[in-house]
Amino acid sequence: MTATDPAAGASAIPLASDFEAATREQWLALVDKAIKGADFEKKLVTRTADGIRVEPIYTRATANEGQQSALPGQAPFTRGASAAVEGLGWEIRQGIRATDPARANTEILTELNGGSNGVLLEIEAPGQAGCRITSAADMKTALSGMRLDLA
Known part of the structure; x- marks a missing residue:
């Protein structure tokens, strides 16, 4: 994972480069321990009022391919309608x-x-x-x- 500082241009800062990437299996083992063997589906998976399944976690591996390559300001506009940051940046x-x-x-x-x-x-x-x-x-x-x- 990297972050960019808009003030410094497009230079990338490695945020987790010293850590091994966690696997879904490792995460599931920790989840099982936390929910003490309860049913994962009943405990952590929910559904919206119209029946859409909502997972407890989403990763790049499970993302829609179109979302992976989406750019701000370009179709299908999943990352915003404008390529430029609007306003003054962060808002409190x-x-x-x-x-x-x-x-x-x-x-x-x-x-x-x-x-x-x-x-x-x-x-x-x-x-x-x-x-x-x-x-x-x-x-x-x-x-x-x-x-x-x-x-």
Whole structure:
């Protein structure tokens, strides 16, 4: 595995070059020990609501061949619609889960003043906890004092 530093160009930094590559068999042995012999399928494999199987781990060996050669900004767009990094790079985004708009506003401003450059205001919906926004006034209260052009 390697990483590239965008500031330094395309130079590669070996991250795990001193370690032997682990095999799936080694991983499965450790998993079996951790789940104490329980059924792997029942314990670790899940399915989405529409029946798609979700494995506990994915590797290059099990990846779709098209994903292996995919490039950002090129079809089939599995690595993004744009080849260029957009925005300012990393974003520190804090989730806001307060149920009251005024409390949410306090948390938003605290996070932005503390170094976050984005927030994710979770809105209450059927089956989902979040901020109770029932009117434009509630949203105005929650976002009061926030610079929407910056965060």
